[in-house]
Amino acid sequence: MAVVAHWFCGHCEVEGRDAAKEPSCWNCGGAVTVTARPSLEWTDSALTDE
Numbered sequence: 001m002a003v004v005a006h007w008f009c010g011h012c013e014v015e016g017r018d019a020a021k022e023p024s025c026w027n028c029g030g031a032v033t034v035t036a037r038p039s040l041e042w043t044d045s046a047l048t049d050e
Contacts, residue, residue: 007032 002019009025009032
């Protein structure tokens with residue numbers, strides 16, 4: 001499962017989604033502002049091999 005960050009590039013005024021830890025703009029390659037990154041809650045029961 002990949003956690004996808006939603007981001008916005010103020011220079012290009014475009015937005016996108018990326019699974020990279022530090023996303024960059026697909027249009028200009030510049031820095032972006034991450035606007036949403038879902039968090040996952042892990043429990044011990046989710047890690048069992050049953």
